[in-house]
Amino acid sequence: MSIKVYVPLDSGSVALGADDVAAAIAAKASKAGSDVKIVRNGSFGMYWLEPMVEVETPRGRVAYGPVSTDDIDALFEADFLTGGPHKLYLGRTQDIPFLKSQSRLTFQRCGIVDPVSLDDYRANDGLTGLENALKMTDEEIVKAVTDSGLRGRGGAGFPTGIKWNTVREASADQKYIVCNADEGDSGTFADRMIMEGEPFVLIEGMIIAGLATGATKGYVYTRSEYPTAIDVMNEAIKVARAAGVLGDNVLGSGKAFDIEVRMGAGAYVCGEETSLLNSMEGKRGVVRAKPPLPALEGFLGRPTVVNNVISLCSVPVILEKGAEYYRDYGMGRSRGTIPIQIAGNVKHSGLYEVGFGLTLGEIVEQIGGGTATGRPVKAVQVGGPLGAYFPKELFDTPFDYEEFAKRDGLIGHAGVVVFDDTVDMMKQARFAMEFCAIESCGKCTPCRIGSIRGTEVVDKLERGEQPELQIELLRDLCETMKFGSLCALGGFTPYPVLSALTHFPDDFKPRALDIAAE
Amino acid sequence: MPDNVHNKQEFDNMLEREACMSETTEDQNVRVAAICDQLITLEGPLLPILHEVQEEFGYIPDGALQTIAKKLNLSRAEVHGVASFYHDFREEKAGKHVIKICRAEACQAMGADALGDQIRRHLKVDWSQTTADRKITLEPVFCLGLCACAPAAMIDGKVVGRVSADRILQKVGS
Ligand SMILES: Cc1cc2nc3c(=O)[nH]c(=O)nc-3n(C[C@H](O)[C@H](O)[C@H](O)COP(=O)(O)O)c2cc1C
Ligand code: SF4
Ligand code: FES
Ligand code: FES
8 A cells, every 4th residue: 555645736835845845755755665645635724834744644644844855855764654753743734733723614625635536525525515405496505505694705795695596586598607716815815725725615616506596607717826726626627527516417416517717817806796707708807887786797798696716615515514504603794714814924824714703813913823023013904905904902803894894994805914013004005006006997087096196195205295285185085085986996995005094103204314314 | 230239139139029029920820810719619708819829929919919809800909908908918028037026915024025126136127027138027916825925926837935036036047
């Protein structure tokens, strides 16, 4: 029997050298005559330990990390193929505290399975949700999703079941399920991780959405920055077709569903659902006015569900274990679990799935372990480039849609980006405006022009030209953008700007002296 | 050599650029048309076609716009409007190596601004420019989904995390 060694194919692990590590292990094993089978799995999301190598032993899977090619000789000497002791030894994977303390519902198999092995997926209870759904009516499926309390994980937090019901009730010759895998928010990588590590759960979720709404065709629209996710998704779709999970006769039910992957072309705004639909139709990715809702007139004018990857990936477990099981996690009106992505200047960077309700302080200080540089935390941006900066004084805010809104913030796609005390908040405010200017679709003036004006105002402020006036102008501009923009790119850019200004006023003092010194 | 060209290297580069500009040959049209024929049955075929054309030629040749427009029953201006909207599509060939450095917030928190400055200074280019010897194109990117391994970059399609200027330059042999 060959020994199974796991080395992630996840882009994050590969970015830290996983491909070279896998090659070095294979070379050394063949030289030493050891019978090793290397499985390229997804990542468990503990990036400070990546590349994390696991070995299957009689006492379970044990981990070593972070492994570099320089460690391979020593690992073989330490007999790591039988789980021998070494300074990089982390114990059994499942016992690593960061992993053990999570509630992994959506990501339950990510890291554990071979991403493109349908047998692995089934052996770990995969497809049970779909099998259950096939025994239910469309109305019953929608009810289960509604009762679970699942809200869209793409940012807006709209109840998934209600969206599905609108599409279900619409009549049309063709309906679509469009998975929004554009994941443009900085600080987020949950969509990428699950597409690379557990693609079948997305396929399963999309098929269930199809059964619930009467859609027979699905699209995954993802970014060109995610080549590995695209490859793994395409491979998994091929495997699913060959196994009769996708196609004209889903698991022998007589129902049809198929999926195609589409690639964006480097436009952040195409994550906005109507811009995304325009892009898929081969148009400029300009935002459409609503109504009509995509649920009624979406892709090619037909009823379309547009859902985020994580929303769709959360559906199989709801159908497998029941709405109540899912709803029992979380707090208030934020039900279920949320994969929090902890990034930036933080010691334990990675993905942490847990029920809603942890405080921001717990996430940053306890789970994240504080900054990577060891300096004090100064600010935390939650929810991507359109999310607010939080100071330490607001660390008691619970991770919950409504609680964040109360403090002029948003959860967005649940990215948490940590900055230490060297960050210059005026620079961050300027960047928010600059980003909006670069990515604006150009449809509304407050967004297109206001953002450029915003960068100019910050520049003047930095040069010390009538600072009080500039701050007033900046606040005015933000008001105009908030209320005069069609979509959240222009409408929410004021969040990072105003939060920086409100919570870190000292950083907005003129810099004349610094500039002279340079 | 024309007066405004100062050395042989620049002159060669100019010739090469012109060669790729004037590649609006019959052969090019045939290849673009074949790509269109292969993808035209997709629902919404334009983006997949543009990606494939760029894959084939390294950029979207001017002449391709007309061919695509004819195949899809659009105007040339419409196809140009779409191609120019998206940051990915190039109007001219990139350098031999393409360095994309993430400029977004999680990477900023780990020193991406300084990294970008160092690379720009070393290569003597600004963002979205190609070095004079056409060897390296430097592009900004806003998040690679590697925010937990910041700062991140993509070099010739390969991702690198917790990267330094030295490592980037070493990878492109500069
Ligand atoms: C500028 C902008 C960018 C967006 N980017 C994304 C994205 O990358 N992924 C995503 O799922 N939703 C994104 N959204 C939200 C979508 O418009 C939409 O609300 C979401 O796809 C709906 O799916 P959900 O209900 O499952 O969240 C973006 C919105 C805006 C305004
Ligand atoms: S707010 Fe900006 S991105 Fe959104 S529709 Fe208007 S111009 Fe386009
Ligand atoms: S991409 Fe069209 S306005 Fe910037
Ligand atoms: S912010 Fe740089 S990779 Fe996400």
